Amino acid sequence: MEYTITAEEFQRFRTLIYNESGISLSEQKQTLLASRLSKRLRDLSLSTFAEYYENVTKDPTREEFTRMLDLISTNKTDFFREPKHFDFLRERIMPELFGEKRIRIWSSACSTGEEPYTIAMTLFEHAPNPSQWDFKILASDISTRVLSKAAAGLYQEDRFRDVPSDVLKRHFLRGRGESAGMFKVKPHLAAVIQFRRLNLMDSQFPIKNPLDLIFCRNVMIYFDRPTQATLVNKFYRYLKPGGYLFIGHSESLQWVEHSFKSLAPTIYQKEL
Ligand SMILES: C[S@@+](CC[C@H](N)C(=O)[O-])C[C@H]1O[C@@H](n2cnc3c(N)ncnc32)[C@H](O)[C@@H]1O
Incomplete structure (x- = not known):
């Protein structure tokens, strides 16, 4: 099930995210935000975005805020990206x-x-x-x-496709046993x-x-x-x-x- 977010709830999240992280969500991102966060609401057994807002803002460790950011922004990266x-x-x-x-x-x-x-x-x-x-x-x-x-x-071997194998060997260790397929x-x-x-x-x-x-x-x-x-x-x-x-x-x-x-x-x- 996907949760719906009201226009007012969206504005509150938008302001919070902008003030805390600088991330600027355009007005058009209302449905996107709801779909990115719905699973999190479900996992926390919450029924509305208003409840989730309370959850995010009342958490003194800021951990929930971080989780939310991870869901709305991308962490995509690569070795030797933009070489x-x-x-x-x-x-x-x-x-x-x-x-x-x-x-x-x-x-x-x-x-x-x-x-x-x-x-x-x-x-x-x-x-x-x-x-x-x-x-x-x-x-x-x-x-x-x-x-x-x-x-x-610690990374999966396939993350290193843009790293020459001799360079990889000099700087990362191939995992064995339980860590096979990984490099440390x-x-x-x-x-x-x-x-x-x-x-x-x-x-x-x-x-x-x-x-x-x-x-x-x-x-x-x-x-x-x-x-x-x-x-x-x-x-x-x-x-x-x-x-x-x-x-x-x-x-x-x-x-x-x-x-x-x-x-x-x-x-x-x-x-x-
Ligand atoms: C797409 S990654 C970029 C990774 C790497 N720089 C690259 O180009 O491959 C964007 C990162 O910015 C981080 N980020 C977003 N807002 C931030 C902020 N206000 N302060 C510090 N980091 C932030 C995110 O957590 C995410 O890991």
Whole structure:
């Protein structure tokens, strides 16, 4: 059975979701929201969306809010998704840091971890003498559910179809016995990534040292222009002069006021 949501209930959810996560649901999404959340209402044995709203807002752990977000937004991601960004990291950004041998990157909507692990594999594969480098990747998401999967670093073999097999072997361990068909991240790769729950709507982020690069891919598509503008201007503050911002391939900052220099579609640089 599918539950119906009244126009008023839809507005309450819409405002809540926008205020808490920046995700902007258009007026046309009323039926979509009802269909995405119906199963959850059923699982909780609730009879109306008004009851579910109470449930979401009264939960001090915010866990139900996170579950709801997971149902309405997508966590879709892949290893080496949008590979031009990793080529740019290897060919342009890393050589700029050959002297310093230190790199600080933020994967700011990391979902289940494929993005930060891809960044880490790129760094290990292409830094001359990686043991002499200081790599740090902060990987964050609003969803604690995806973050726990990311931190576990355990994936089905078919997730690695875009990872060359020698690269995979160097950075992931093939599971045996009960874990056959799975690969687990090796400690050297896990050690350079710190996973943390962060909401991109927060007014500031717990980042002390200026960053070389921020990935914010395939999440701004859910935000309206004012929210995108606020976010990219916050990113600007956390980057080093000359630092870079990558956004998703279906996203654009064309209509957003910002101070970045546009180097290529989806690649931006803070002024030096
Ligand atoms: C489609 S995934 C993108 C994953 C990865 N960046 C990529 O491009 O493959 C979008 C992620 O954004 C997260 N997200 C949505 N709103 C957010 C917010 N306000 N703060 C942080 N993360 C958010 C979702 O939980 C989801 O995991």
